[in-house]
Amino acid sequence: MTAIDPAFVATSEPLGDLALCHARLQADARYPWIVLIPRVAAARELEDLSPDQRRLLMDEVLAAGHAARAVGLALQRPVEKLNVGQLGNLTPQLHVHVVGRRRDDPAWPGPVWGFGSAAAYALDELATAIAAAKLSLGL
Amino acid sequence: MTAIDPAFVATSEPLGDLALCHARLQADARYPWIVLIPRVAAARELEDLSPDQRRLLMDEVLAAGHAARAVGLALQRPVEKLNVGQLGNLTPQLHVHVVGRRRDDPAWPGPVWGFGSAAAYALDELATAIAAAKLSLGL
Numbered sequence: 001m002t003a004i005d006p007a008f009v010a011t012s013e014p015l016g017d018l019a020l021c022h023a024r025l026q027a028d029a030r031y032p033w034i035v036l037i038p039r040v041a042a043a044r045e046l047e048d049l050s051p052d053q054r055r056l057l058m059d060e061v062l063a064a065g066h067a068a069r070a071v072g073l074a075l076q077r078p079v080e081k082l083n084v085g086q087l088g089n090l091t092p093q094l095h096v097h098v099v100g101r102r103r104d105d106p107a108w109p110g111p112v113w114g115f116g117s118a119a120a121y122a123l124d125e126l127a128t129a130i131a132a133a134k135l136s137l138g139l
Numbered sequence: 140m141t142a143i144d145p146a147f148v149a150t151s152e153p154l155g156d157l158a159l160c161h162a163r164l165q166a167d168a169r170y171p172w173i174v175l176i177p178r179v180a181a182a183r184e185l186e187d188l189s190p191d192q193r194r195l196l197m198d199e200v201l202a203a204g205h206a207a208r209a210v211g212l213a214l215q216r217p218v219e220k221l222n223v224g225q226l227g228n229l230t231p232q233l234h235v236h237v238v239g240r241r242r243d244d245p246a247w248p249g250p251v252w253g254f255g256s257a258a259a260y261a262l263d264e265l266a267t268a269i270a271a272a273k274l275s276l277g278l
Contacts, residue, residue, distance in 0.1 A: 045221055047201055058197045062186055082184050084225040089240060089248035101228060109228035114249040 002039040007091040011118065013130055015067075016139030020056035021096075023064065025071070025133050028118035029125060030107075032071035032079060032100035034064040034133065043094040046086065061096055067136040068100035074132035075125060077102060087113060141178040146230040150257065152269055154206075155278030159195035160235075162203065164210070164272050167257035168264060169246075171210035171218060171239035173203040173272060182233040185225065200235055206275040207239035213271035214264060216241060226252060 012024035026033035072079035079100030107115040151163035165172035211218035218239030246254040
């Protein structure tokens with residue numbers, strides 16, 4: 001069991017565990033946003049994963065993109081573009097953001113990271129988003 | 140031959156072709172920054188690549204990270220953190236940014252995309268950066 005940085009727990013909802021990553025839904029109603037956290041102790045960069053782990057990560061980034069699209073559809077705001085980011089400047093534990101973007105989202109066309117403050121989900125929308133993401137990810 | 144969007148030509152210097160991607164050095168002295176452009180016609184998202192192409196892309200993202208580190212060392216500003224981003228909100232042709240970050244760089248800890256304006260390289264630094272990146276990438 002790899003510990004999840006409390007920064008993720010504070011800002012996202014658990015979806016479950018894929019083959020490599022713990023998957024979470026970012027608690028930000030502005031964008032359908034999946035966070036993937038490889039369950040690999042002390043990993044901070046992609047180069048800290050084995051080649052097999054990197055292959056799994058790429059597969060799971062793809063799956064997270066499908067899940068972000070599924071969340072967008074469930075919330076009647078279909079995703080128009082996917083953005084993928086692996087930064088970790090603030091939270092060093094290796095993680096990958098997969099974010100569904102639309103031309104009418106608040107940060108478009110800039111990146112979402114560091115842009116404004118998260119918007120809380122309405123409770124029913126959060127439940128809808130989590131259900132759609134889990135179904136898409138097979139969780 | 141896949142055409143490279145003129146937006147890349149205007150903002151970066153060619154390094155050469157890897158197995159999948161055309162590699163370029165972003166013409167921005169603020170950060171050691173490699174841009175990878177898969178030579179796959181009409182690709183806009185990772186899901187537009189085949190599984191084999193995605194595996195190659197992951198390998199080349201790793202290689203570009205090593206190259207960004209090499210550029211940072213050559214310019215005596217060692218990279219402290221790698222940032223990887225696949226956005227494409229402005230330039231739709233599929234591409235991946237691999238950026239070497241430092242705590243003293245102007246955008247830290249935020250993302251580099253959309254942050255301020257590129258700083259021109261001094262000519263000798265540009266030559267040094269290109270040489271270091273090519274050597275690291277085997278180009």
